[in-house]
Amino acid sequence: MQPALWLLIFGQTFTRIRAIPTGGIPYVDYLAPGIIAQSAMFIAIFYGIQIIWERDAGILNKLLVTPTPRSALITGKAFAAGVKSLVQAVVVLLIAALLGVALTWNPIELLAVAAIVVLGSAFFSCLSMTIAGIVLSRDRLMGFGQAITMPLFFGSNALYPVSVMPGWLQAVSKANPLSYEVDALRGLLLGTPHHLASDFAVLLVAAALGVTAASALLGRLAR
């Protein structure tokens, strides 16, 4: 629902106003990859709740007493989160197509889109599981998730190009994996200038760091 509203109201309105430099494409087109990334992130950022639930149900305890490395458990969860987000991304993609956004239908590019969404969501779910390992309770995790989603969204290039941001926000955006996800999605879906290789590399490194951090803290949940 939320992503549809963003595209329909924000996207359509700003397409008329032409206030944001998009490099010559309609703003709603420019926005669509940003909203795909955002809605995928919103799902992934609360994924840690799953781990807390498994802890409360006693399942995590049993899994942690098996020879499966923590990193394998976390990687499995991260990819499950990625696939879950992918479903959401497809829905937003279809809404965007209905709104007349000129998207690619090249299967190879779409496959790359899927890979980027899964990787981005893997990172955000690891962020969520890392926070879960720190705050240890569902309520605090929810609060934390709610507190960081909007800053992550506004502190990225999802709504506007980096070039129009004030300097400090540009720095935030540069450190924000969401920006790299959006950049890659925009390039793939719209054919705008992009840095696909470096975006992919940044997301891969971010996901790997996320897995490392979440695995290191996983044991805390069972204490």
Place this chain on the structure above:
Amino acid sequence: MTRDTERPQADAVACTGLVHAFGETRAVDGLDLTVRQGEVFGLLGPNGAGKTTAIRCLTTLLPVPAGTVRVFGHDAAGDRMAVRRLLGYVPQQLSADAGLTGRENVALFARVFDVPRRERAERVAQALAAVDLAEAADRLAATYSGGMVRRLELAQALVSAPRLLILDEPTIGLDPIARTGVWDHIEAVRAATGMTVLVTTHYMDEADQYCDRVALMHRGRIRALGTPAELREGLGARRRAAGAAMDTLPTLEDVFRDVAGSGLDDEAGDFRDVRSTRRTARRVG
């Protein structure tokens, strides 16, 4: 890491001076414990005695801040992976994934224990059959009774063919028939595989009936150790020596009261609930 897997003589569990505190609470306070290979060992004590905490140190879930814990010779603090490979663990809390079928629950553990893919289906079926869940295997675990969930967890722990099965209060909250069912299956598995079983319980009557040896734990330490018969007879002899009139033989619970001293009744409310019916033999002054 260490290649000391072949230590046929190593005890299943060797625990010395184990201490684990939660803030001010010294839940385990200098625990010395040896479980021999192949026995069913009962760690007994009222709620709050520190049983679960000790178990969680053994299973590598908690660190070992002081003392040493060895499982078949492997250090539970240092060589965690080696320890985990040898363990089957059923925690105190009932915990099967209600959204999966019984078979899926067990298959998950076959996978995380690296049971070879070719053998998985058969091993899962065997484990389910061993706990009498073959027929209910394809129903959601959400539809299982408490006793069935416990048996399902037993199957989850058994599918990796562990050398040491650790059960934390396996019968807590179950009705008497389900309790007997769980114990019967533990017995059967032990008879079939010879695996070592470490079980905690606060039901003294169960321990008396099913355990080869028991340790009575109170306030983080072992207060008495032996076979149930030894402990009962030991107390009986002490009472006779003290000149007490003996109308009934002491129970394991009487032994417990004897070694735990006075603090028991104030602290262990739940313990009183499980008094056996033979209450005639009272503590002698």
